Amino acid sequence: MVEISCHGSPQIVKEIIEIFIENGGRLAGRGEFTKRAFINGKLDLTQAEAIIDLIEAKTEKSASSARSQLMGELKRLIEGIREKVKQILMKIEATLDFPDDIEEIVSPEEIKKIISEIDDTIKTSKYGKLVREGISLAIIGRPNVGKSSLLNLLLKDERAIVADIPGTTRDTIEEQINVRGYLINLVDTAGLHNLEVGAVESMGMNRTRAAASEADIILFVCEATDPFNNDDNRILSSIDVKKAIYVVNKTDLRGYQAKEGEVGLSIVNRIGIVELEDRIVEKIENIVEPREYGGINERQKERLIVAENALKRGAAGINAKATLEMIAIDIKEGFDALGEITGQEGTEEVIAGIFDRFCVGK
Ligand SMILES: Nc1nc2c(ncn2[C@@H]2O[C@H](COP(=O)(O)OP(=O)(O)OP(=O)(O)O)[C@@H](O)[C@H]2O)c(=O)[nH]1
Ligand SMILES: [Mg+2]
Known part of the structure; x- marks a missing residue:
């Protein structure tokens, strides 16, 4: 990395940039530095979104909410939930070849606990909007x-x-x-x-x-x-x-x-x-119930609802004694939706959409 200090006149800056471009350099894209940190695993998507929130924060509460998300508060929460879903998924997959009574492998109560954790997180969206x-x-x-x-x-x-x-x-x-x-x-x-x-x-x-x-x-x-x-x-x-x-x-x-x-x-x-x-x-x-730290944004809320609904279908499937394969599909959908919140899963399109909201130089 090279840092250039120069006199601030726009003409000097322009000429220096031109020299760089002539020699193979290019201008940074929107949010490129944050995006690199994300691609290199230094930040997850919720932390990258927190950077925009922090830049746009107009009040103390907006800033402290963004700061806690930047410190990984939401990331850890979502990863914790996702880990529990993964455990269930692994249990189901391990028994796919030995079909047994599904309720002995995974109880609907176990899934319901996760659903209520997701529900609590969805409720923070009111504060997030505020x-x-x-x-x-x-x-x-x-x-x-x-x-x-x-x-x-x-x-x-x-x-x-x-x-x-x-x-x-x-x-x-x-x-x-x-x-x-x-x-x-x-x-x-x-x-x-x-x-x-x-x-x-x-x-x-x-x-x-x-x-x-x-x-x-x-x-x-x-x-x-x-x-x-x-x-x-x-x-x-x-x-x-x-x-x-x-x-x-x-x-x-x-x-x-x-x-x-x-x-x-x-x-x-x-x-x-x-x-x-x-x-x-x-x-x-x-x-809005006051909170010490951040509330989720609309994108995160939407993915949590998808995850919640998928897990609800999974739990209903267990109750209805559906096949393990069918139940696994629902649980996997929930698992993937949670991964899209942190960016472990997801399309290039979603990620590009987030970084497009940044300005150049961030
Ligand atoms: N004595 C007194 N006059 C006030 C007070 N607050 C406002 N006024 C006066 O009341 C008048 C109307 O004030 P506005 O703020 O224009 O009232 P408004 O409700 O916006 O009126 P509209 O736009 O016409 O609906 C002005 O002459 C103000 O100076 C107050 O606390 N005491
Ligand atoms: Mg008036």
């Missing part, structure tokens, strides 16, 4: 209650226009924020009301309704001067209140005693923010 993609949180309420002010406050930036005119926000505004290490996709929306509206405002309100139904969490905002009035209640009846955190804003205008399950807020006086964050975190941790 740390990779974030959780969606929509700010919903009637016009002028301070929704955009709340977005700006949480974002610590004057992103959205705030004005004392109902109907200021026409379109949804999306931004990512970090609340105590959790990645949140925050959506500010157009205020919902029942008055005559023009075409643009009505399109905006349709987007609000879509945002409310897609959100994992809804910040329902109303005003301390007139909290939970008919308009508020009409909105509340149109959303899934299980997802809602009730926020009563503008408590500076009129003293408001927040009831159980409500957060009193004054955005102008910056009062109630810590409590609001507490509620958001609480809500997230109700939806």
Whole structure:
């Protein structure tokens, strides 16, 4: 390996690269260095994927999840499960020529234990999705209650226009924020009301309704001067209140005693923010069980489901006294699917797909 230190001007770098290429060198491909580490057995596929996760990590929790996967946490887990499947497969294969009562060789309970281990791992995909993609949180309420002010406050930036005119926000505004290490996709929306509206405002309100139904969490905002009035209640009846955190804003205008399950807020006086964050975190941790370390990604989840289903068929086969060959086919399918997670099995295509997500130089 040769490392070149040169002056940083693009022209000098370009000329040096050209000299190398003229002499038989070539530019590295996407993720080529990581791919080589994978091919040489220094990393498995889950660790290679963790490198992308780490590069893309936007919050502490995203980074620590990626780091634990990079250290081989998931690799060891999957290899452990796969080893157990292999033991079963070997037992079946060893007795293929001496057909005996299959239940004496492998019990369905043994397979069920593995299935439940796989199931536990699949459950971590919720946390995996949270740390990779974030959780969606929509700010919903009637016009002028301070929704955009709340977005700006949480974002610590004057992103959205705030004005004392109902109907200021026409379109949804999306931004990512970090609340105590959790990645949140925050959506500010157009205020919902029942008055005559023009075409643009009505399109905006349709987007609000879509945002409310897609959100994992809804910040329902109303005003301390007139909290939970008919308009508020009409909105509340149109959303899934299980997802809602009730926020009563503008408590500076009129003293408001927040009831159980409500957060009193004054955005102008910056009062109630810590409590609001507490509620958001609480809500997230109700939806997704917090974990010390990583959750699996969509690819890994899909392969685990394939493995789980194959093993279920294998266990059913044993119960139904199917032939050893038939049972072995199912168990082997499970074994292979697990191997595709770590990259011990699998096509060049899958592997190429993973490294294509890298940038050059990684
Ligand atoms: N007194 C007081 N005024 C506030 C507070 N929060 C927001 N406001 C004011 O309320 C008005 C409306 O705020 P916005 O954030 O634009 O309200 P909105 O809910 O986004 O309104 P639409 O986009 O029209 O639906 C602005 O004049 C804000 O300055 C608060 O805590 N106290
Ligand atoms: Mg607004």
